[in-house]
Amino acid sequence: MSRRGTGTRATHQALPPAMRDAVDEFATHLAQVRNRSAHTVRAYVADLVSLLDHAVRMGCAEPADLELGVLRSWLAKQRTTGAAHSSSARRAAAARTFSGWAHRSGLLATDVAAPLATPKACRELPVVLRADQAAALVEAPGGGGTPAPDGAGLPVPRPEAATATPPEPASATGAAPGTATATPPEAATTTGAVLLRDRALLELLYATGARISEVCGLDVTDVDHGRRVIRVIGKGNRERTVPYGLPAQRAIDRWLTVGRPELAGAASDRALFLGARGGRLHPTMARRIVAGYARTAGLPPTSPHGLRHSAATHLLDGGADLRAVQELLGHASLASTQIYTHVSMERLRAAYRQAHPRA
Known part of the structure; x- marks a missing residue:
């Protein structure tokens, strides 16, 4: 606790x-x-x-x-x-x-809090990644490519670090800091599986804009490969269907066919994403994974919710309808989605100021 x-x-x-x-x-x-x-x-x-x-x-x-x-x-x-x-x-x-x-319930004679004023919350615009930065982040596992299933040529983290953070960049000797050069084959295999999982996780987070708790709660059966959609259980137990693209499809297929079998164990059940010990990946660990790869890629501090903000903003920048984005994100109120229109407007103003001769 x-x-x-x-x-x-x-x-x-x-x-x-x-x-x-x-x-x-x-x-x-x-x-x-x-x-x-x-x-x-x-x-x-x-x-x-x-x-x-x-x-x-x-x-x-x-x-x-x-x-x-x-x-x-x-x-x-x-x-x-x-x-x-x-x-x-x-x-x-x-x-x-x-x-x-x-x-x-009869515990209070009157509703004493009815006249209570609500402090007005200051809604700050979310910090979002540019499209190229988001691409760099989702491609960070394996150095921008899909790792071989045996983990050949990949840096191998310490056993205790494998469940906490993404692999650290290799040192000049080819091994991750704090590790011996000689590594058992099974450790390399596990590292390859973890990188495949991380790539699939990052691709799915950015492709769908889903919350980290929603993605970590997915089961294998929640993925419809034919239609390229996932079934998400969001806030208030509300269910929605969210599409994803080809890059996420490839990453998920690679993870399910090559990576997940390496990590699966008695505690895996039907969980889509697994931790290094075989249990369902915890949201806290997933946040560390995202933050770790953002550091590795030289990006601003980024969280899974930052990827959600980025996905929503890029959808609107690309011409998506506000109601459609609301449905994709699972917002109960359109007001929650409208903040992303302000982000897009700020980007438009910035582009205008930079490019227009009389801005």
């Missing part, structure tokens, strides 16, 4: 019994009735525990003691500790959601 999770649980257990029960019931409501994702449930519960802990310090013993002044005091305290506007907005939303639920 993470430090954050441990701290939250300790604070939760320190709450009065009535408030502990309210937290547990609210979490069940979010997961089973509102059908929120596990990540959203964790975030809202953490915010609620923080709120109730603050309320207890202000003399509240049960949810019925909550007042609007307590909620405002809690949000003000968060802002004084340097919380971002987006975090403050989410916490206000969590407080309103809990207050409404508690009122309907």
Whole structure:
């Protein structure tokens, strides 16, 4: 368990019994009735525990003691500790959601958070890669080419690093830093499989603009090779079908026929992408993979979500319809997709300023 999770649980257990029960019931409501994702449930519960802990310090013993002044005091305290506007907005939303639920459940006489104002979040334009930079990133595994299945001529990472980060560039002696020159054949084979996986992962992330959790959650059966589409389960358990192109198809085929069998084991089940030990690839590890290859390619710091931003922006730059991009990305609201039109407009302005003689 993470430090954050441990701290939250300790604070939760320190709450009065009535408030502990309210937290547990609210979490069940979010997961089973509102059908929120596990990540959203964790975030809202953490915010609620923080709120109730603050309320207890202000003399509240049960949810019925909550007042609007307590909620405002809690949000003000968060802002004084340097919380971002987006975090403050989410916490206000969590407080309103809990207050409404508690009122309907009879825990609160009135919906005390109804008048609570939401801090206006500053929406910064996402940083996106240029098309050539995105191409350099997805082609980074294997130095821009598809590695041989036996890993011949490829740098071999340390065994403990194989599950954490992409292979480091080879040194002058041909071996990765910190490794011996002589390498067992099975280690080279594993490295080749990992590079094939990484190429397929990067190609699919950029081709579909899918979230990293969605891609890591894919099973082999979610890939329709004939139609070149994947079946994605997104936020709120909403299912959508997303197409991908020929480069991603080639990378996936190579991974499934050559790379995946090398890593597959008892824990693999039907997972499309596997870790070096054979289990389903975890999103945290996938983020490290993307960041590692971005460094190797000399690109700006890049995350899987950065690739998602880049894919959406490049689609719009290429003339894609905004509604189509919304459907591809799985956005519930068109407003979430419209931010990419601002990115494209900024690029248009920059090109105009650079090229027009009277800009």
